[in-house]
Amino acid sequence: MADTAAKLATPTDLKSNQASNVAEALNGLLADSYALYLKTKNFHWHVSGPHFRDYHLLFDDQAAQILGTTDQIAERVRKIGSTTLRSISDISRRQSLKDNDQDFVSAKDMLKELRDDNLAMVESLRAAKDLADKAKDNASSAIIDEWTDAAEQRAWFLFEAAQAG
Template sequence: MDIGISEADRKKIAEGLSALLADSYALYLMTHNFHWNVTGPQFNSLHAMFMDQYTEQWNALDVIAERIRALGFPAPGTYKEFAKLGSIQEVDGVPKADEMVRLLVAAQEATARTARKLIPTVDAANDQPTMDLLTTRLDIHEKTAWMLRSLLEE
């Protein structure tokens, strides 16, 4: 494979993207779970908001996995691999609506940190497609975290 990025750099980038994929999948699953289980006075707005968020997140999973493949490496795709690679812990039980929002803020921010951590490696390798992917993901995660945080302000 000769796309102008060394194998060692492609491997480092694929490893970073694999961590991003793991966090993105955990975030997707958490958001979908909360969509199904939210209750209370904010039900309608949170139910709809969570659906928009998990749908966006679901579509992002393919983009991240396909970039890993384009770099010449297998994409992780099992819960076991995601648990090993990710930084987001599963939530036990069904939290109250405000706690769901707090947990999603933390998960959005964690996913943004995972993406941001990869930027120096991607920049050094001159990998513009991955940089575009990371920039897009950061924009979405930071904006979503802000919108969720706004729900918690009094």
């Protein structure tokens, strides 16, 4: 095992405890990203009602954006000398966002739930940024800003789509 750990030990100038804290936060974000991706796809597949096409396309666009960040998050964890998620069970142990296994969810409730989940992601992103800043991990801090902006935009779009016309 020690030989395996040495093979995965990416060199970094970050202090190991601080890098470990950042990696743990990033792995939590990664788990939540996968949970949010799957929930968004679930709602994409199961949305119904008068705004079906609009919501179907919105959810698909947002799911693609969320999935697009997963590799960036995982690679950032590796760049700072840690390891990342390995399985669905690893995701479920680390995720803080709740799954939705209901047989039917109204479009209005889908919009609200995804908005709330994206806002929860924003909170987690801000906490991870604080850890990155304390570790002087400028690269993680900068890319977290991009992910925060994207999550805020998703929440905004979901909020606006839910407004009664």
